[in-house]
Amino acid sequence: xxxxxxxxxxxxxxxxxxxxxxxxxxxxxxxxxxxxxxxxxxxxxxxxxxxxxxxxxxxxxxxxxxxxxxxxxxxxxxxxxxxxxxxxxxxxxxxxxxxxxxxxxxxxxxxxxxxxxxxxxxxxxxxxxxxxxxxxxxxxxxxxxxxxxxxxxxx
Numbered sequence: 406x407x408x409x410x411x412x413x414x415x416x417x418x419x420x421x422x423x424x425x426x427x428x429x430x431x432x433x434x435x436x437x438x439x440x441x442x443x444x445x446x447x448x449x450x451x452x453x454x455x456x457x458x459x460x461x462x463x464x465x466x467x468x469x470x471x472x473x474x475x476x477x478x479x480x481x482x483x484x485x486x487x488x489x490x491x492x493x494x495x496x497x498x499x500x501x502x503x504x505x506x507x508x509x510x511x512x513x514x515x516x517x518x519x520x521x522x523x524x525x526x527x528x529x530x531x532x533x534x535x536x537x538x539x540x541x542x543x544x545x546x547x548x549x550x551x552x553x554x555x556x557x558x559x560x
């Protein structure tokens with residue numbers, strides 16, 4: 406069985422971090438899983454953690470009046486789910502639902518924020534990496550919006 410440090414180091418968002426940083430991050434983490442269809446988190450609820458998907462998929466959803474849940478994006482193996490743990494008021498911006506049986510590394514956001522406050526180099530590295538992930542997600546959302554609203558209306 407692979408240790409948490411090794412699992413974390415293999416992910417794109419944490420790749421290349423020094424071993425000392427990986428050890429600190431792993432100290433705030435544990436393995437977890439969700440059954441297919443399970444709620445992982447709810448919009449507006451406290452965002453006290455984030456996840457690295459090891460296997461499976463998590464859909465980010467938002468509720469649209471009269472339409473129900475709309476999938477914004479589905480994240481898969483190697484993706485990190487959640488950045489709300491980093492930014493006050495630490496509330497989820499979307500709902501998260503496991504699309505299938507999903508195994509994750511779950512990170513305690515308060516634990517990791519405390520570690521980042523104590524080690525500014527770690528904080529800088531995580532902020533850089535999460536900001537890059539955030540930009541990728543915003544670009545994906547922009548393309549999705551162009552696909553939905555960017556077509557010229559006929560008629």
